[in-house]
Amino acid sequence: MRPNDRKYLDSHEWAKLDGDTVLIGITDYAVQKLSNGNDSDLVYCDLPEAGRSLDAGETFGEIESVKAVSDLNSPVAGEVVEVNSTIEEHLEVLSEDPWNKGWLIRVKPTAKSLDHLMDAEAYEEHVAKEG
Amino acid sequence: MKTTPLHDSHEELGAKMVEFAGWHMPVQYGPILDEVKRVRSAAGLFDLSHMGRICVSGPDAVKLVDRVATNHCARIPIGSIRYSLFCREDGGVLDDLLLYRDDEDKVYMVVNAVNCDRDLEWLRQHAGGFDAEVQDLTAEQAMLAVQGPNALDVVTELTEDCELADLGYYKFTFGTVCRLARVRISRTGYTGENGYEVYCPASAAERVWTRLLEAGEKHGLAPIGLGARDVLRLEAGMALYGHELDEDHNPIEAGLGFAVSFREEKGDYIGREALQRIKGARKQRLVGVTTPGPRVPRQGHVLYKGDEQVGTICSGAPSPTLETNVATAFVAIGSDRPGEELDVDFRGKRQPVTVQELPFYSKTRK
Numbered sequence A: 001m002r003p004n005d006r007k008y009l010d011s012h013e014w015a016k017l018d019g020d021t022v023l024i025g026i027t028d029y030a031v032q033k034l035s036n037g038n039d040s041d042l043v044y045c046d047l048p049e050a051g052r053s054l055d056a057g058e059t060f061g062e063i064e065s066v067k068a069v070s071d072l073n074s075p076v077a078g079e080v081v082e083v084n085s086t087i088e089e090h091l092e093v094l095s096e097d098p099w100n101k102g103w104l105i106r107v108k109p110t111a112k113s114l115d116h117l118m119d120a121e122a123y124e125e126h127v128a129k130e131g
Numbered sequence B: 001m002k003t004t005p006l007h008d009s010h011e012e013l014g015a016k017m018v019e020f021a022g023w024h025m026p027v028q029y030g031p032i033l034d035e036v037k038r039v040r041s042a043a044g045l046f047d048l049s050h051m052g053r054i055c056v057s058g059p060d061a062v063k064l065v066d067r068v069a070t071n072h073c074a075r076i077p078i079g080s081i082r083y084s085l086f087c088r089e090d091g092g093v094l095d096d097l098l099l100y101r102d103d104e105d106k107v108y109m110v111v112n113a114v115n116c117d118r119d120l121e122w123l124r125q126h127a128g129g130f131d132a133e134v135q136d137l138t139a140e141q142a143m144l145a146v147q148g149p150n151a152l153d154v155v156t157e158l159t160e161d162c163e164l165a166d167l168g169y170y171k172f173t174f175g176t177v178c179r180l181a182r183v184r185i186s187r188t189g190y191t192g193e194n195g196y197e198v199y200c201p202a203s204a205a206e207r208v209w210t211r212l213l214e215a216g217e218k219h220g221l222a223p224i225g226l227g228a229r230d231v232l233r234l235e236a237g238m239a240l241y242g243h244e245l246d247e248d249h250n251p252i253e254a255g256l257g258f259a260v261s262f263r264e265e266k267g268d269y270i271g272r273e274a275l276q277r278i279k280g281a282r283k284q285r286l287v288g289v290t291t292p293g294p295r296v297p298r299q300g301h302v303l304y305k306g307d308e309q310v311g312t313i314c315s316g317a318p319s320p321t322l323e324t325n326v327a328t329a330f331v332a333i334g335s336d337r338p339g340e341e342l343d344v345d346f347r348g349k350r351q352p353v354t355v356q357e358l359p360f361y362s363k364t365r366k
Helices: A028-035 A092-096 A120-130 B007-012 B032-041 B061-068 B113-125 B151-158 B202-219 B226-235 B272-279
Strands: A013-018 A021-026 A042-046 A059-065 A069-073 A078-083 A105-109 B016-020 B023-028 B043-047 B052-057 B081-087 B093-103 B106-111 B133-136 B141-147 B172-177 B180-186 B195-201 B221-223 B284-291 B302-305 B308-319 B324-332 B341-346 B349-356
Touching: A021 A078, A028 A042, A028 A059, A028 A069, A028 A092, A042 A092, B007 B023, B007 B202, B023 B032, B023 B226, B032 B043, B032 B226, B043 B151, B043 B202, B052 B061, B052 B113, B061 B106, B061 B113, B093 B113, B106 B113, B113 B133, B141 B151, B141 B202, B151 B195, B151 B202, B195 B202, B202 B221, B226 B308, B226 B324, B284 B308, B284 B341, B308 B341
Parallel strands: B043 B221
Antiparallel strands: A013 A021, A021 A105, A042 A059, A059 A069, A078 A105, B016 B023, B043 B141, B052 B106, B052 B133, B081 B093, B093 B106, B141 B195, B172 B180, B180 B195, B284 B324, B284 B349, B302 B308, B302 B341, B308 B324, B341 B349
């Protein structure tokens, strides 16, 4: 079971409350799907600048493997206040630790609720259906 | 989905399998870029049994091929191979393929999996009045490729009755492979390396595949998936149908004029008139671009010179051989000179690219 201290978007991003901000990342399933289990197949991650405002569901960046590109979508509306810039140079962190060190952006949300997102159990079912 | 006779072997080797042109194929056994490096430095083994194999035979076989294909089949010496295309009347490309001249009355073709059914239909549709038979051999034969600097050593281990070392580029022969008589072996490939393609009965495919892997081990041979194959062919500047070629593009602008014959003896063929016209009035040209930036240009991305749209990307990939991101693009004449500095657009973010001639890399040409 994936961590239940956070909520999930059907396009495989997670959102976790951290004080009055929300951390956003992608799930192990997203990484696996893009890299086919080979982290050296990830080639680039494009992240936004701090200060950018996002709508819920808006694409804030892209992640690329040798063969494919995936959008990164924001589970919440708000303003980007911090970007994990180490990811751009160290994509392997995404496969090693997608839940903690692999966070992508920190957002100050317009509403502090994650109730519109899937919980871990619903996300498991969603992945099982897709896989 | 269709499967090749080697499907179980791929799964046993832990390949990641994907759908490609209606076939369930291995995209990779390990990291794609490691597989590319393996082929450039040692040797790789590919299952290409999804590729369409068509035999045209009969007294008018060569005449039929010369009616539908752009290259001049009657001039291909027996035992030689030529690259060719099937075009529509307007010069748009229906497929690109290899023509093997087996005999006076027999031509063997290797076509793209995605177009095989359409090719068969096209050939049969134009066969009226020709005494020739069109046969689909795809299901009964497996097709394997061994590519890389050690390819000759690997294939020689399993081959009797033929001198592979004497076989020239784009020539073929028949030899005994794993005690199977008269196996077609050609010195061809889609990687820019020296290499061989081997066509054996489907029933023997697993035995030949396994023997090649065993005998190839000391030569550094490893199985390679379609992901690496795509990077290798792109580095080698070779077109892939659906990317550099399709019905909206013609072989002249794609730099494939060498495979389009305008000799009088070839006679009229489908697309000849249009291709002749295009030859005198090219609007764009297929070129390579490299970029120092982090993003990989991909199919459909637009190229700009200042505010002017001057081209479109066909294929792109990170190139482990050139250690930079590379792509092919159709670029307007005037912006196509090597060294020309353009920008590729990623949803409003620009990244510089430099035009250069294809191929980026080749051990077989240049």
